[in-house]
Amino acid sequence: MHLFWRWALCFFCSVYAYSQTGAYKSFTVKYTTEKIVLDGALDDYAWEIAESANEFWQYFPVDSIQAEKKTEIKMLYDDTNLYIGIRVNTAGRNYAIESLKRDFRAGNSDNITLLFDTFNDANNAFLFGINPYGVRREGLVSGGGLDLRGFTISWDVKWKGESKIHDDSYTSEMVIPLTSFKFREGETKWRFNSYRFDTQSNEQSTWTRIPQNQNIYGLTFMGDMIFEKPLGRSRTPMAIIPYLATGTFNDRENQNQENRLKVGADAKLSIGNSMNLDVTVNPDFSQVEVDDQVTNLSRFEVGLPEKRQFFIDNNDLFADFGGARDANPFFSRRIGIAKDTADNTIENPILGGVRLSGKLNPKFRLGFFNIHTQKDEANEIPAFNNTMLALQHVVFARSNIGFYFINRVAFGSDEYITRDERFNRVLGVDYNLISVDNLWNGRFYLHRSFQPDISGKDLSSGASLNYNSRFYGGFTDWTYIGENFRSDLGFIRRDDIVKGTTGFSRTFWPVDSYVNNHRFQAVAQQIWSPSLDMQLTDYTFRGSWEARFRDQSQAEVQWRSEYTYLFDSFDPTGSDGVELPADTDYYYNTIRLGYGSDRRRILSFRGETTIGDFYNGQRLSIEAGATLRIQPKAFLSMQVNYDQITLPEPYSSADIWLIVPRIEITFSRSLFWSTLIQYSNQRNNLGINTRLQWRFAPLSDLFLVYTDNYYVDTFSPKVRSINLKFTYWLNI
Template sequence: MTRLFCVFVCLLCYSLVQSQQETKSVTVKFISEKIVPDGIIDEPIWEIAQSADEFWEYFPLDSIQARKQSQIKILYDHKNLYIGIKAYSIGKNYATQSLRRDFRGSGSDSFSLVFDTFNDGTNAFLFGINPFGVRREGLIANGGTSQDDFNLAWDMKWKGNAKIYDDYFTAEMVIPLTSFKFEEGTTKWRFNSYRIETQSNERSTWTRIPQNQQIYNLAFMGDMIFEKPLGKSRTPLALIPYVNGIAEREFDGNRNFNNVKVGADAKISVGNSLNLDLTLNPDFSTVEVDNFITNLTRFEIALPERRQFFIDNNDLFASFGNGFDFSPFFSRRIGIAQDTLGETIENNIIGGVRLSGKLTNDLRVGVLNIQTAEDLENRIPSNNNTMLALQQRIFSRSNIGVFFINKQSFQDYDFVERKDEYNRVLGIDYNLASKDNTWNGSFITHKSFQPDDSKGNFATSALIRYNKRKFNVFAKASFIDEDFRSDLGFVRRTDLFKTLLSLERVFWPKKGIVQNHSFQYFTNVRWSPSRSFLNTDYDLRSRYEVNFNNQSRASIAYTNSFTFLFNPFDPTRTEGAIPLPANENYFYNSVRAGYQSDQRKIFSYAIESSIGRFFNGDRFSVEGGMTMRFQPKASVSLMFNYDQIDLPQPFSSANIWLISPNIDITFSKSIFWSTLIQYSNQRDNLGFNSRLQWRFAPLSDLFLVYNDNYFVNVFAPRFRSINLKLSYWLNI
């Protein structure tokens, strides 16, 4: 055992010190004239720019030069970064979902540029454009290790356009330097670019990236060298006021509500490296609606943050913890509360302030303070929500972070119990990331404090991931004390000791229609520490997956599960049903198979089905979706989920449906209309959300949003609202 441990340590150290392939670089020249981004690279000034070219193929192979090459030219002045792109193709039949900004997906043509402005391999800015001139911008966090580290909800002002020719397209982008954060006087940023080319079914990158890594992983980047050092950023104050007219009707209580809300956000740059965000009486009524999810588990499900105020540098606050089991800060807790019936309702935010960014090249800081309003009718106190976070980079891409969270009401409310007067969490996380991203991991310890309860209350976790072309190993252990609390976080369950192990072998055929295929064995075992480490759950899964060269994929898995119920539980959530009894063992197994078609096609689909035992009964499930494109201006999609649960008498059986069609129409690059319909008999709700958006100026919008909800069991109106909201981004 000692010998194995020594070998493991030696391999880890070797990976940390080994460098990757020779670093590519491109020189960025300083200019004094302006470039108008019309998408046509015909200005003579482009002739002096050095080209970033010789792209590598990432898919279907990662060992050859790209078949359809691209060229990038970058220039700059005191205010802007100018980017010219020429990307070769086999024709003009480019794929796109629509003309909506912030597009995403491997089934659409796109060209993206990634800028690591602090050269830390941890965070980066992404700006992208497609052949139709549609733009997007995003943030990459945590080194770009997983899909969760890629966030397109971030917005910034910049200009760009594109022009399509017979066998290539060109694009021009003008990005204000104030869009970035960087160290004054710097002469180098780490840089990479990736392209998705649907006609030749190719994905390519400027710096070569192995396929076992994400295409935007920050461990694999070149350098862009500035001819002159960058100066001090002179970002103007951005003021974003809004006015929102609201008309609502709640049919159940026969109540009408009409109101006009006003408020504002402000963005202030503190030097080159810090952001100060302010919000007063924010309104999130125009944020995209959450997708319904069928929940057959005993636990809460986390949904992604979509509110713009919380997005920038959100990883600095939200990446503490191990994600699935416990996260001490989950921003969606702010502005949401429970009424006297235990129903989730909106809790108004009075205002907030957030400071985030770099103090030094290696030290990041985040400070957040938000005050929510009291709601005496629903017995909800006014709470102050505070978080302080520090993150220090160590080695090449690893970091250590500490945080403190406090949720507290500073008034005396007779309906607030002593144990709920405040909740505080203190923690430290070490995040490991080797230079070539072969090794990732984290080692975490958190402790919570409540009134008259300061002993124990720990949550700890350790995980390690080894990621190579042919082998992937993931191991994790977590402990969560039964009294651990994080009122501003997401804790799936307490009184938990959990071990997880995943072993995967990937095969890469040299010929044929298969791009790769893999076999994975996965174990997830849970115990209850307070019950003398009683084994409460396990899942043992074997999975086989095939990825084809045409981007379709298929998989099949067998899972053997065990659950010990602590409390009575009805998985169907049928009103008045007899729940499954507690203190019983349930053994069950299932088979799941799925297929996803080529997402580049005008019509694409995905379907997955499972069948097997479920607690003391049976379950059959089928879920999937389909999308039809009417390029380039519209798409229609349908998501569905069906669960047939058959439990023996006297327990409840159910047929649970979730059907969600969506219509997305872009009349132009500035006028968008989307309609989402969601039917869920588990939620007893049929909802309509229709949103018309006119972006009449950069990041300035006029919204018209209509919501309508019905009970489905008796089909009666439930809630209806209409919003007319105007917001304007004003630089002062």
């Protein structure tokens, strides 16, 4: 027994040491007074005295050797900026570039990305990236980078970068104002890592070694960048971002045409080194990309991502409560939309709002917003005031406890304001577990809602635990939502449920094989109804095999067995035909095959097909997509979804199509044109959205946006709009 405990102690110490590689890999960021010319050439004298972050580790195709192609990162700083010089060795000049548009996705092109954990908490980080053509991107990582929910490149901030291409390398220079970061005054160290995609050598590498079962942007495995002298107070200038928008809106079905002129502004003010205050007055989101249409064969609402800049910064502080799929009490897209008298979703303009978020100290985060929406008497929509307070405190090494309070109140005493619309309040507490080595993570939460004349069965609670090692993975996730729990600003797919999901996976890592890794996974999910004596309402068992190959292509085979009990009548085709009756149940099985080609190629494709039972009928689904790069100016893509639903008479059968071509042309790094066409016969809509964007100054844009919609069954016009919007970023 004594020998066992000695072995166990050595094992856990080694795991801890491996996860805290920042203590063993570091470099010094020297203070400079030298002038650095931003040209991407690295020929300034200052770079000769700068220390390097080098000796990158390979992440893919294997994660146990040094990278074949060397990468070197140097940093300097003064009282105003952080200066970064990068040299990336390559096999040649045949780079894969998506386009010249800012905020590119990294995985299918050549680029390098830097992660800065400025509070050394392994939970949140700032992200900056650049490619061989000098195209930049910036983003935020939250929740430790456990999954894509904690990764966004929608965040914008002012900084500069240039690159220069050589025969067997490219060099980049970046100048990032210290005001672009949030950090504690007097700080001497940030946690740091960098990851790089090299398409010519088919290599992905990181400065600090990361095992492949962990995300390449995860914050567990990082090193240290040590400042030569402590950082001072960083005074971010107040930014005023006024806009002027004009356009015409034509509802051709109802013969209603309006000419619109809107003026408004956003303001950004830093409070200390760590807090942001955002103010918006009469915001306009006409330049925001339209939502992607989806084919929905389920009985429930589909959640779509937030794209509005006002809600992006520190969004995890507000949105990361409860269960993301079933019981999220705050979903920012609820603000600014509403239902009209015909139960159609329409825009409900925001009059103004304030949003305060950031860190009070290294372990304590605060978030608060108050947003007021406009009254729409014609559509019987009252004015609402929406408020949320969120607090989060780090406990142990990386875990945290969060508390929130949401208050939504209707203003006015109009007859159409029903009693249950008067107010909705939600109060909750969450505990988020992340182990030091990222082997375990989980969540435990308890929420309660308050609304008029409702008492009891108004709780939402859940517990989840995930295990992620190199060879084995497993999770269990349990959710309870009472039939009276309600969050008007949340995403609650259904209530009156107890839901349990448990999964197990085994991953294999072949040596000297065309297969990089492959995995077998089994997942079982059951849903019961508490109000019906825990009657089983849904059951799903899923078994799958997934493989990733050395050329980065992927394949999947999946089998599903499902059971569904319908409480309400339902038309699975969404075609307004004869519905399946309520109080009936169905058993059905499907099999799915999928393949995705190497995304590094000029032309890449993916496809999957699902075939099998569907309620009391049959289903055949085919999904295909392809992308074509005409480097570096154009990026073209096509998505086609086909669902053939065949049900016995007298129930509805349908052929459902979703066809989405997308064209992106980048004339330069400041002039972009994109067109998105979406054809959906399930939604009876053909939508065209085309947008020209000219970034004439940092974060200052001129947008010209044209949107058109048609009914597809009659090809008759619905709604057309043309908008011209001017925004300008002013520092005061």
